[in-house]
Amino acid sequence: MVADTEHAAPTSDHVWTLPNALSTLRLLGVPLFLYLLLGPQADGWAIVVLMVSGATDYLDGKLARVLNQTSKLGALLDPAADRLYVLSTLFAFVVRDVVPWWVAALIVGRDLVLLCTVPALRSRGLTVLPVHYLGKAATFCLLYAFPGLLIAQMDSWLATVLGPLAYALTVWGTAMYLWAGVLYLVQLRLVLRELPRVPWTWRP
Template identity: 50%
Template sequence: MEVEKAGEREHVVTERLVTIPNVLSVLRLLGVPVFLWAIVSERDGLALLLLLFSGVTDYLDGKIARQFNMESRLGQFLDPIADRLYILTTLFGLAWREIIPVWLVVVLLAREVVMALMLLFLRSRGQLGLPVHFVGKAATFNLLYAFPLLLLAHRDDWLGALARPVGWGFAWWGVVLYWLAAVLYAVHARIVLTRGPRAVTS
C-alpha cells in the first residue's frame, strides 16, 4: 500500500486485485471483442449498448475508486488499456462501415503512435510511465460519448439527424483534447527527466 498526494489531499493506492473498479475495467475489456464483432456484423443495437456500457463504466470505475479509496496499481494499468482498446476497435469498426472518415482514424492513431514513442523513450531513461492527466481523461470521455452518437447518426431518420451534430461536436472536442493531452504529457515528461530517473505512476 502506498500513499500519494493528489493536489492537497492524500489518497491510498493499494496492491489489491479484486475491487469494484477493477471488476468494471475487466468487464469493459471482455466487451471489446464482442463490440468489434457486433459493429462489423452490423448489429448496431448491441454495438450501441456496448459503447454506452463502456462510457458509463469508464466514469464509474474512476468515481468509485476515488470516492471509496479503491485506487489500485492494477486499476491504473487496466483502465487506460480498456480506454484505448475501445477507441481503437471503435475507430476500426466505424471506418470499416464508412461511418467515419479515414482522416479521423489517422489523426487519432497518430496521437497513439506519438504517445507510444514517448513512453518508450521514458522507459529507456529509467522512467516507468506518466500519471493519467485530467485532460486525457476528458478527451477519452468525449470520444466515448461521440462514437455511439456517430453510430446513431448513420440512421436516415430524425434520430440520426439529431445525433449527427452532437456526435461530431463530441468528436472534435475529443480530437483537440486528445492532442492537447499529448502535449501536456510531453511537457510533464521533460520535467520528470530533468529531476532524474524515478518510478512514476502509469
C-alpha cells in the first residue's frame, strides 16, 4: 500500500480555501517566530506563535476533510509549513545552545535526503507523496517539545517540571521523524516500481 488512506481523499486545484488560508498564516508566522527567538529573545511570545501554529496545523487538516476542501496546493503548503517551523526552530536552538548541533543535523539531513527524491517522483508525474501519519505524529511531538525546551531555559519551577518532558518529546519526536523518512523512502520505492515513467515536462 503506497499511501495512507486518511490522506487519500481526492484533491482539487482550488486555491482560495479556508484550510489553505490557515496554512498560509502559519507560513507567515515563521519569520516572526525566528525574529522573536534570535532578536529580542522574547521566548514567551515565541511560544505563543508556536502554539498558534500547532493549533492551525490541526485545524487546517480537520477542516479540509470536514469541508471537503482538500487541494493540491494544500498538500504542498501543510508539510512545507511543518518543515519550516521545525527547521527554523532548530536553527535558533543551535545558535542559542538549547539543543546540540548533531540533533539538528539528523533532522535536517533527513529532509535533505527526501528533497533529493523529488526528481524521481516527477519522473512518475507526482510532486509529493501523501503525508504519513507517523510523520505528522513526529512533527506534533517536536512542535510540542520546542515550547517546553524554551521554558526549560527559564529559572522557575515550571522549567523544572516541564524540562524532562520536553527533552523526552524531543528524543521521541526525532526518532519518529527519522523513521517516517524511512517509510517515505519505502513508499517511493513502491511508486517507482508500480507507476510507469511519464515524459518529462517543466513544472516550476
